[in-house]
Amino acid sequence: MEQPGVFSTFGDRATEARYNETARTLRTPFVRLYAVLFMSVMLAYSVVNPLYLHPVENARLAFWLGVALMTTGIYIGATFWRDYVRHPMVDFAALLAISLIVARINFVLFDHLLHIHDDLHAVGVVNRLAITAFAAVTLAGRPRLFLAWLGCDLIGWLGQVLPGQAADAALAYALLSYLSGALVMAAINLAVGRTSRAAFMLADSLDAERARNEELVLNMLPPTAVERIRTGQMVADSYADASVIFIDMVGFSKLAKRVSPGHLVELLNSFFNHADACAREHGVEKVKTVGDAYLAIAGGNVPSGNSADAAIAFARAVLCGVDELRRVAGVDEVGLRAGIHSGPVVGGVIGATRMAYDYWGDTVNIAARLEGTAAANGIAISESTWLRATDRSSFGPPNMIALKGVGETCVFQTAVVDATGEGKAAA
Template sequence: MEPDQRSFLEQERIRHRPTVRTICFIGMGVLALYILSGPMFMPGDTSRMLYASALMMALIGAYALTVNSRWYLRIWWIDIPFFVGIFCAQLNVNRSFFAVSGDLGSTPSSLVLYNAVTFLITMIVGICGSFVAFSIAALLVVVICSVFTANFGSEWTGFLVQLGPLYTALALSAWANYAIWSKSRYAWKTGRELEEQRAKTEALLYNVLPEPVAERLRNGDTVADSFSEVSVIFVDLVGFSQLSRTLSPRHLVEVLNRFFTLADQCAERSGIEKVKTIGDAYLAVAGATIKHENCAVDAIEFAKALMSELSKSPPVSGLTLQVRVGVHTGAVVGGVIGSARMAYDYWGDTVNLASRIQSAADPSAILVSEQTYYRAHGSVEFGSPRLELLKGIGETKVYPVII
């Protein structure tokens, strides 16, 4: 069975379990009444009726137990032997009433056909999730009933007239079961498609916003957070302004796509949170919505991994990509503002200082602030510090990372 069909079968049978169990309990209750009251209104030996009723009750009980098992959810044909066996037992119960059929205002063939039609109607709901299983079981029931009724010795034309209601019931029950099955199949398919679209929408949302942030927005919360220690990473593509004047738009996009794709891959492997791209710059943070044992060390390791990947990457449009990186550790404010193209962003002096440090770094170099140095110096090797005059900030001590 195909995975889709198996999934649909399991869903339908789980949904119909309570109804099928109820039908089984009702059937067993009716048979119990037959067993208790049969000797009261049936003359002569009632052993055939009692034995056949007990057998039929046992089969229904076994089926009710099977309905609660995992095989009922996975085996599409499991109903067939039970329903055919129950019907054969029912024929023996009917045979017990042949001697008194006249007193009941009926005939043996009428008793058999009436019960066969009732049985087909019960099967419409009893066999759910597989129209093929219903069709096989219904055809077997009709064939057995036809053979059994043929033994009454009626003329051929009379035999056909007697079986007319049975075949009419077969056609109507098949149509009804198919209508229920096709409607359920359509609802299941539609629900599955909606679930797939919801999953895609969630994946897209989580690609734009961190999952905890997305959940808070769904709940209508205002998203504003304060983080006391976050390492902000600014990565800038060296010589991009010159490239933008010499490369065609297509080649320029190829260069940026290679750079940002490698940065995304390194960020995912390192557990670094990508914030956004700003022109040719890549902004990421460590230690905010994703917790790190030492955000400064992880931020530097991400920058080193990105430089390693760029050095191994083949030239794009004949160019070897180089970047400069700045890292600063401090407090930031994070949140979501606006109502269109929302994104979780970060603000504060820490972000500004990381950007300024990046602008002071040499090509293919990582420069960090003094705060980042103090948090990472036991795990990362640094060069000698130097003072840099940063725009809007003044002289700042920075440390180059030895790669």
């Protein structure tokens, strides 16, 4: 995002709208404070005037002071309008009205000073420069609108001054005084606008970077784990009914000896991206990748209803991508196989660097062993997963298989999962 020019805006209309709403929201409390201060000044004049003014002059002044107080009160009320920050013309109109009212108040005070022939060489009226300063800050970030306000204010001021002005010198000095103050306030308006835009750009870029970092963290850790880590809590969870899925690439070691490293990375990337998409579709949580193996879990941090059904549906969807993997690899020997086991697991985050949410327990180990017993492009599930599943039609009869570190285990297998996701029962 580039810093816009002096009189230009952000190129993106949405960014410009966000900037204006943010800046005006931050300035709103100060707008109210300034308006309250102005009302206090008007009240002070209301208290002092009866001490020095003739009743007729005091009545005229009291009327215009009342109008000023009422206008400012309405202005303060408008700042509480829900859509106030989207309409800078509210400030434009209110400040212009206040400025013109103050000009009328000053005429009454000038007439009083002339009648008493006061020789005091000091300002004896309400300082209109304060109103201009108010407008310069309130309309910061919109220099064209502020210059338009100055132009309207000047026309209104001249409209009140010229009819009763006989001396050219007095008018010349009055114009010099007005224009010098207006130029200074225009410079302040530009300065405040430029600095506020620069601050908005910095804050916006920090927010974007924070969002990217947040997205990266949430890709590695579950949201609930992130919140606990931020509060200094230990992340350790127990899940009584989860289904762990291991999916491995068949013939990967042989293929690694035949293809280039870049080709191999492209193949793995295609496999893992496909598995990630299937995990999102079936409500399965990706845990990690280990070499050419993909580890996922149903019923962990991501709710999935029947964890066994979700795990089997996920495994079938991943195995449907074998044809695409073969196309990427350029050989027909590439295949996938999956192992699923259901049971209790323990999950959590360990370590202080390169943190990741991992799962442990016999359920994870048995799923890894089952994956090795599956046929190429087939699925092997344990008895606990088979009993938990509602659709068992694609699985063959049970086989007792000795798993390393586990012992004799009852295993149900599918022979092949075709492109439709259906598995043929193993004989």
